[in-house]
Amino acid sequence: MNSEIFNTLIDALGGTLQDILPIIIVLGFFQVVAIQKVIPHLKQKLIGLGMVVLGLGIFIVGLEQCVFPIGSQMANQLTDLNFLAGSDSALVETLKKSSQMDPGIYLWTYIFAFLIGFSTTLAEPALIAVAYKARDITTGAISAWGLRVSVALGVATGVTLGVYRIVMGNPLHYYIVAGYAFLLIQTWFSPKQIIPLAYDSGGVTTSTVTVPLIAALGIGLASNVPGRSPLIDGFGLIAFASLFPMITVMAYAMITEKLSKRKEINEPS
Amino acid sequence: MDVFPIIVVIAFFQLVIIQKPFPHLDQTIFGIFLVVMGLFIFILGLESALFPIGEKMANEFALKGNPWWIIFFGFALGFSTTIAEPALTVIAGKAGGLAAGAGAIENTKSSVAKFVLGLRYTVALSVGLAIALGVLRILKGWPFIWFIMGGYTLIVITTFFAPQEIIGIAYDSGGITTSTITVPLVAALGVGLATSIRGRNPMLDGFGLIALASLCPIIFVLGYGILVYGVGS
Numbered sequence: 127m128n129s130e131i132f133n134t135l136i137d138a139l140g141g142t143l144q145d146i147l148p149i150i151i152v153l154g155f156f157q158v159v160a161i162q163k164v165i166p167h168l169k170q171k172l173i174g175l176g177m178v179v180l181g182l183g184i185f186i187v188g189l190e191q192c193v194f195p196i197g198s199q200m201a202n203q204l205t206d207l208n209f210l211a212g213s214d215s216a217l218v219e220t221l222k223k224s225s226q227m228d229p230g231i232y233l234w235t236y237i238f239a240f241l242i243g244f245s246t247t248l249a250e251p252a253l254i255a256v257a258y259k260a261r262d263i264t265t266g267a268i269s270a271w272g273l274r275v276s277v278a279l280g281v282a283t284g285v286t287l288g289v290y291r292i293v294m295g296n297p298l299h300y301y302i303v304a305g306y307a308f309l310l311i312q313t314w315f316s317p318k319q320i321i322p323l324a325y326d327s328g329g330v331t332t333s334t335v336t337v338p339l340i341a342a343l344g345i346g347l348a349s350n351v352p353g354r355s356p357l358i359d360g361f362g363l364i365a366f367a368s369l370f371p372m373i374t375v376m377a378y379a380m381i382t383e384k385l386s387k388r389k390e391i392n393e394p395s
Numbered sequence: 396m397d398v399f400p401i402i403v404v405i406a407f408f409q410l411v412i413i414q415k416p417f418p419h420l421d422q423t424i425f426g427i428f429l430v431v432m433g434l435f436i437f438i439l440g441l442e443s444a445l446f447p448i449g450e451k452m453a454n455e456f457a458l459k460g461n462p463w464w465i466i467f468f469g470f471a472l473g474f475s476t477t478i479a480e481p482a483l484t485v486i487a488g489k490a491g492g493l494a495a496g497a498g499a500i501e502n503t504k505s506s507v508a509k510f511v512l513g514l515r516y517t518v519a520l521s522v523g524l525a526i527a528l529g530v531l532r533i534l535k536g537w538p539f540i541w542f543i544m545g546g547y548t549l550i551v552i553t554t555f556f557a558p559q560e561i562i563g564i565a566y567d568s569g570g571i572t573t574s575t576i577t578v579p580l581v582a583a584l585g586v587g588l589a590t591s592i593r594g595r596n597p598m599l600d601g602f603g604l605i606a607l608a609s610l611c612p613i614i615f616v617l618g619y620g621i622l623v624y625g626v627g628s
Contacts, residue, residue, distance in 0.1 A: 131425075141481060142576070144479055144481070145476075145479060145480070145481070145574055145575075145576050146576050147479070148475035148476055148478070148479045149472070149475070149476055149576060149577070149580065151475065152468070152471045152472050152475050152476075153448065153452070155471075156452065156464070156468050156471070157452070160456070160459070160464045160468070161452070161455045161456070161459070163455065165448070165451070166451070170443065170444075171443070171444045171447065171448055172444075173443070173444070174439075174440045174441075174442075174443035174444020174445070174447075175440065175444045175445070176440070177436050177437070177439055177440030177443070177444070178437055178440035178441060178444060178445060178576065179440075180433075180436055180440075181432075181433045181434065181435065181436030181437030181438070181439070181440055182433065182437050182575060182576070183433065184429050184430075184432055184433030184436065185429070185430055185433025185434050185437060186433070187426075187429055187433070188426045188427065188428070188429030188430030188431075188432075188433055189426070189430055190426075191422060191423075191425065191426035191429065192422065192423040192424075192425075192426025192427055192429075192430070193401060193405070193426065193430070196405050196409065196423070197405070200405070200408055200409065204408070204412070234412055238404075238408055238412075241400075241404040241407075241408075242401075242404055242405075244400065244404075245400030245401040245403070245404045246401060248397055248400050248401075249397045249398045249400075249401060249430075249434070251434060251437050251438070251441075251575050252573070252574075252575045252578035252579065254397070254434075254438065255438075255441055255445075255446075255578060255579035255582065256578060256579070256582050256605075258441075258442075259446070259579075259582050259583065259586060260598075260602075263586060263597045263598055263601065264598060297559075297562075298562055298563050298566065299554050299562050299566075302566055303551055303554065306547045306550070306551065309547075310543075310544065310547060313540065313543070318599065319596075319598045319599060321539060321540060321543075321599075322539045322598075322599065322600070322601070322602035322603035322606065323598070323602040323603075325539075325543060325602075325603060325606030326582070326602045326603060326604070326605040326606045328570070328606065328609060329569065329570060329572070329573045329578075329605040329606060329608060329609030330573065330578055330605055331570075334574075334575045337482055337570070337571060359563075361489075361563030361564055361566075361567050362563040362566060362567065363567075364566075364567040364570040364571060365563070365566030365567050365569070365570060367570065368569060368570035368609060
């Protein structure tokens with residue numbers, strides 16, 4: 127078992143190295159050709175880059191060893207018809223034959239989707255990075271924690287709705303286009319400062335941690351729900367997970383703005 | 396701290412809902428230890444290398460005064476990191492199988508490989524263009540909202556003409572293109588640039604690069620689908 131973990135660690139380090147190699151080439155090229163200056167504190171920066179690769183590599187091995195297998199196993203078990211029907215074997219037969227599932231039967235799957243979407247987003251390294259950046263620029267007006275929680279709520283809502291769509295078998299673009307319409311209207315009313323950051327958070331949320339788990343959930347669901355194809359219906363969860371954080375981050379900004387205005391009225395300085 | 400919620404959720408579902416003991420408990424605990432340690436080292440490296448490098452380069456470019464270098468830099472960064480992105484390779488592979496199964500392309504290894512490579516280049520090109528455009532926006536101070544409005548309108552229009560099979564993949568491709576190492580670097584680049592140029596607000600102008608990098612691939616992949624499958628409904 128130990129050598130197995132060692133091997134996956136080597137693989138993961140190779141993977142992150144492959145990730146960072148093009149970045150280093152591009153950075154190096156422009157540093158030498160365009161800027162033509164030596165990078166200050168080069169040794170320290172190189173150590174830092176090494177830590178980024180090593181940290182991400184260890185992180186991914188940990189995920190692959192403990193979180194992903196359990197996550198996908200769970201998605202499979204929760205959507206299994208035998209689990210849904212309890213011990214009622216007659217119900218299993220009727221469920222297998224029905225072309226349209228009763229969406230209520232997947233209650234635990236929705237709850238699981240919501241909670242796993244929320245909790246994995248909180249651990250997303252890219253989101254932590256952007257949240258720190260936002261906190262530093264606004265000197266704390268946007269708290270890193272507040273931003274992360276609102277993004278996580280968005281991902282949770284998005285994934286849950288996406289799961290509901292897979293169960294129902296509705297076309298993806300109805301949901302997404304309606305979501306965009308809502309988003310654009312909301313943009314009109316939200317504080318200007320937050321808009322670029324809110325739209326950024328859509329793309330940030332879906333990386334290392336969230337994508338594999340959500341993909342496992344989507345594929346597990348689409349292969350267990352009668353009448354769904356894993357190839358066609360398995361896609362689309364990531365789209366939901368990147369749409370809804372934009373809505374919740376703007377909502378977060380609207381609420382904090384309202385609260386701070388009320389505070390100013392109550393305690394005039 | 397960061398991974399604590401995941402542990403709670405998984406433990407709850409395993410023990411209360413599914414009601415089975417954990418398989419390989421020792422391995423799981425070791426895995427959690429790795430996750431926590433890895434995240435800690437990553438964040439240390441982030442603050443000591445990725446952030447300062449991105450900001451320093453943005454600074455130098457702004458001082459140089461030649462806008463073409465930094466626009467080209469944005470393109471190169473977006474293109475190169477996306478073409479190497481493992482998640483994209485996986486999704487593109489699945490999309491290739493799907494297209495061959497639907498009969499949109501010939502079901503041979505070489506034509507599927509061609510489709511997959513074409514898809515990857517399409518996404519990488521669109522991410523490169525998006526970051527270059529985003530950098531141009533920061534330099535010029537154009538309002539972010541124009542790009543978002545225009546982009547989403549374009550997506551909705553293209554969706555009408557796009558074949559059913561590509562829509563899910565296209566919408567997903569927006570989310571998977573920005574990897575964990577690219578995001579901090581691009582964020583630092585945008586914010587550093589907006590800080591170095593007079594009259595730009597780091598909050599209003601610095602963010603938004605990642606948003607464009609997730610928007611453009613959707614449009615491009617929908618277009619690629621129309622090219623390969625033909626116009627659908």
